[in-house]
Amino acid sequence: MKQIAAFNDFMADTVNLNDTRIDLLDNSFEAIKKVIRGSDYSPTILSFFRHGSWAHKTIIRPVEGNPFDADVIVFVEPEADWQASQYVNDLARVFRENPIYKDKIRVFSHCVTIEYAGERKMDIAPCVCGRVREDDREVCDRNSNVFQRTEPEKYTDWLTGRNAAAGGNHVRKATRLLKYLRDIKTNFSCPSFLLTTLLGLQINDGDKDSGSFPDLPTALCTIVGRLDDWLQARPFVPVVSNPVLPSENQASSWTAVSYGNFRSKINLYRGWIDQAYAETDAEESLKKWRKVFGDEFGTTPVRKALVATEARLPALDAVTRDEVDTVRVRGLGALALDILRPNWRRTPTWVSDLIAAKVTVGAKIGKVEGRLMGVKSGMSLEPNQSIHFFSKLGGLTPPAGYRTHWRVTNTGTVAKLKGALRGEFNDSDSPHMRKEWLEFRGVHMVEAFIVREADSRLVGFSEPFYVVIE
Incomplete structure (x- = not known):
């Protein structure tokens, strides 16, 4: 039996990270950004990026007594x-010299970790852009003193696509359930990034219309069944390539013993x-x-111990969220239409072709020519740097x-206060490119209108490219 209501309660009361803790992460993230921005950290900061389960929306409530954590890429x-x-090392120095954080940090191979009195921690990893090739991203291993390729944005996009392919947000929820199962059973091990990839690999592009993921319990049965079939077909430790960076084997930490145990336990839990x-x-x-899932599944969610734990968490200052905060927490879709x-915005005056061509806008950002990083519509960006827009007509x-x-x-x-709402039309700085300066906090937009010079007819225009300046 599906027990959908019981699953909904169980997710809300036991598995999902609650709003208080999410707010704590958000506030810590903002504070850490402010510290790094205001420091003498030598590298030029391009942007900050939520990473790992926080970005993937698969973060779960920790087992009692353990801290919850989040990953940040700079x-x-x-x-x-x-x-x-x-x-x-220099990022660690910045926090060691800060009186608020000097006693809270630990330094690991790739990151500086801020530990908040055992309640939560945040791993902050620098990622170097364009050191060898323009689009390269590299994290830094301080132990071996080597740069390592990474694709955190593309990986997040891939997971988002797998979740969308199944529909209903059920892949994310099933991932949370299996992470919870791993943490409460403690009889098998699988790093979260590897488990997330394994589950994502079980999703097919046509799943949304297949009826395999109509609700959470059905999705759980489907995805665990597929994972078990995949594992049983591989008696030896498999290579699990990062789907967006094939050179990275995400299963490199598995031994024959740990893999065999994981394979056996998934088969057991699939049967249950x-x-x-x-x-x-x-x-x-x-x-x-x-x-x-344990005795709490399907019980009345009184949860006195949880209430007591929540009472010990520090209170949050009341803040008035503006549109930038809204996008950061809920996405562009939560913004008002105005x-x-x-x-x-000014109305275009060109006569339009009856059949408009597809026009798209791309953007790159950076302070040094030749080292520009591609950005996406709606991405949060740091102020006081240039951004370069370019138009495409039919993809070219x-x-x-x-x-x-x-x-x-x-x-x-x-x-608005500076009288700089704009909305007018501007010419390209060079053919089909426009350079702007990131200045005012807010959600701004850029649209491309392509005109045929021979008859001054509008052949097509783009959807807005949203620029979120923090």
């Missing part, structure tokens, strides 16, 4: 003649899950689900005889 430009270890799902008697089904479609650079005009629109209190 994208930086390369420093001339710096070795890999210097990026981590199938039995609980197939059971038609409600009470018997609850008993079988409790065999999988921000997404501001009414002070527009040919000779076409001109790109840019409608640049600002929003937010700062831009």
Whole structure:
């Protein structure tokens, strides 16, 4: 039996990280960014990026007494003649010299970890952009003093795509359940990034329409069944390539013993899950689900111990969130229409072709020419640096005889007070490219309008490219 209501309660009351702790992570993230920005850390900071289960939305409530943690990547430009270890060591120096953090840090191979009185911790890893090739990302191993390729943004996009392919956000929820199962059973081990990849690999592009993921318990049965089949077909330690960086074997830490144990336990729990799902008697089904997840599954969520734990957490200062905070927490879709479609934008005056061509906008960011990092619409960016926009017509650079005009629109209190809401049309600085300066906090937008010079007709225009300046 599916026991959907019991699953919903169990996720909310036992598995999911609660809002208080999420707010603590968000506030710590903002404070850490402020410290690094205001320090004398030598590398130029391009942006900050939530990473790991926090970014993937698979973070779970820790087992009682353990801290919950989050990963942060600091994208930086390369420093001339710096070795890999210097990026981590100098970041550690910044926090050691800060009176608030000096007694809270530990330094590991790739990151500086801030530990908050045993309640939570945050791993901060520098990532160097464009050291060898323009689009390369490299984390820094201070122990071996080497740079290592990484693709955190692409990996997050891949996981988001796997979740969307199944529909209903059920892949993320099933991932949380299996991480919870690992943590409470403690009889098998699998690093979170490896487990997340293994589960993502079980999703097919056509799953959304297949009926395999209509709800959480069905999704759990499907994904664990597929994972078990995959494991049983591989009696020896497999290579599990990072789906966006094939040279990285994510299963490199597995030994024959640890892999065999993981393979055996997934097979065991697959049987228990199938039995609980197939059971038609409600009470018997609850008993079988409790065999999988423990006695708290399907019980009334009184949870006195949890309430006591919450009471010990420090209170949050009341803050008024603006549109930038809204995007950071909930995404662009949570913004009001008057921000997404501001009414002070100028109306185009060109006569339009009846059949408009597809126009898209891309962007790169950076302070040093030749070291520009690609960014995406809606990504949070640091102020006081340039951003370069370029237009595409049907996926290609527009040919000779076409001109790109840019409608640049600002929003937010700062831009309004400075009389800089804009919304007018601007010419390209060079063919089909426009350079802007990131200045005002807010959610701003850039749109490309491509005009055929021979008859001044508008052949197509893009959707807004949203620029979020913190």
